[in-house]
Amino acid sequence: MPRISGETLQQHREQLQRRVFEAFADLMAERSFDAITMAAIAERADVGRTAIYHHFPDKESVVVAFASHETEEYLHRLRDDLAEADDPATRLRLYVRHHLAEGERFHMGLGPQLYGVLGPDSRMAIRQHVVAVEDVLRGILEAGTTDGSFTIEDLEPTMSLIHACLSPRHLPAQTIESFVLRAVGAAGPG
Template sequence: MPRIAAPTNAAQREQTQRKVLDAFGELLFSHGLPGLTMTDVARAAGVGRTAVYNYFADIEQLLVAFALDETGRFVTDLKDKLAGIQNPVDRLSLYVRAQLMDLTRRHLPPGPAMRSVLSNESFAKLGVHVGELNTILEDILRDGMDQHYLPVADVEGLVQLIHGSLTASASRRKIESPDEARVAAAVRFIQAGVGASFGADGRPVTYS
């Protein structure tokens, strides 16, 4: 019988599933989705191909599980960090930085590419977390407008433009984190795009 490395069968299953998801993420990062097979994932995870199928029926199901797992963890961490910041312009800066770090680290296929390889049902599952990220950004922008740090504008339109800019600005090289100058430029660009103003001390200021 195979030796159980974890203290319980449930823990062993969780460890194996984590290995599979991590291996899939690495392959997605280094090789991309086209041509990726369950055999590739099993080999990278150091488990048998049958073991992968015990958790995921196919690459589509694995992609959805990976995306939900990664995005869910990202959303939770982002909310925790945003909770400690009051100024909406500073919160926008943190949001932009966090998104660029996450996009650089994970390299999930962009929305249109995901839609092209997923069924409507699977793609709809991803919309839950995507919608949650949209809501977070919408709240930041609305707070900025309500507190007169940002001029009143179409919030939903700004969200689409910001997310499009972030996707375009994310590094496509395999690095641990994006270049700080690149991140700072993206932050300034987006802050300027939504109409934020700053005083001589570099702090956000309200409109008179």
């Protein structure tokens, strides 16, 4: 009889999922995705080698579930941060700050290098999570363009360029923030 942790089956599943995600994140920090096996994830998560397959059929499903979980957490914290501001310039400033502060944790290895080893369905599922984050930025930029806070000629390339600016970790956050705000015509104190 398998042992159940938690008071309910739902709690058991949530605890198991959390352990699997923590194990997966730890393993991704140590090695490449190709070098990670379901057995290694199960061992690190302290889950039986066969039990893990009851929840995740393969490691691609772990990646997709992990990305979904991380995106939901990221968006929840982002929306909490954005709730503090009404005007688009302040919201953009908060978006940039949040993205830079959380970027290392949120993007841990789930970038283009991982997409190359995932199947098309998994890539599409992960892309949907990226779109959810992009939608928040799109809403900020559209509101700022509508109320005259920003000068943006083409929204999609502007979004891509903003996200590209948020990638380098060797620049000070204030430098990146100032550059992004000047790029959309919203420079000023913040």
